[in-house]
Amino acid sequence: GAVVSQHPSRVICKSGTSVKIECRSLDFQATTMFWYRQFPKQSLMLMATSNEGSKATYEQGVEKDKFLINHASLTLSTLTVTSAHPEDSSFYICSARDSVTDTQYFGPGTRLTVL
């Protein structure tokens, strides 16, 4: 199957700093990518839909100014958590849609810890 990578896999930062997470589709082009958040022992919650060359679409309750999404190419989307606080600590997972197979492939996730 297709491969989606995420970088970094783990990041620890101080409160008030910004953190960027990258999501790459390695062997297919993805016009649409998705960002999810997963709290410990909970389900995945869709945060936003990232569209190449256009603005992201955020789910209700997700602060667009805090979670900045950029989808500058067909293989890369980035999520920047701005002015991070301890409550932003979570597991962030991206997925990329292969439009040829109409399948979403998930990245391995990024564990963010804000001190």
Next chain:
Amino acid sequence: AQTVTQSQPEMSVQEAETVTLSCTYDTSESDYYLFWYKQPPSRQMILVIRQEAYKQQNATENRFSVNFQKAAKSFSLKISDSQLGDAAMYFCAYRGYSGGGADGLTFGKGTHLIIQP
């Protein structure tokens, strides 16, 4: 809004036996997709099986099969000949078609599957 409900927080099955995980959903759409994903301790989401709502035939992938009841909005997963490697969290997920296929997934809360050797 669509909702996905998994009523079994945890299930346990003996190795080589069969287990069924339940999932119900609520939607007003007629076209949609349903999925079962597996999340092992590594937390990598792995697609197990998917079902298009317009297809009456239940999807099957080797030891994994679904019982899709569209009218009842039920989508259960049957795992036959359970193996130790099947131990994981299993999430049922829904994807609408309003975005031409570019919709995000709505997940249930998950079922933790334990395989007893």
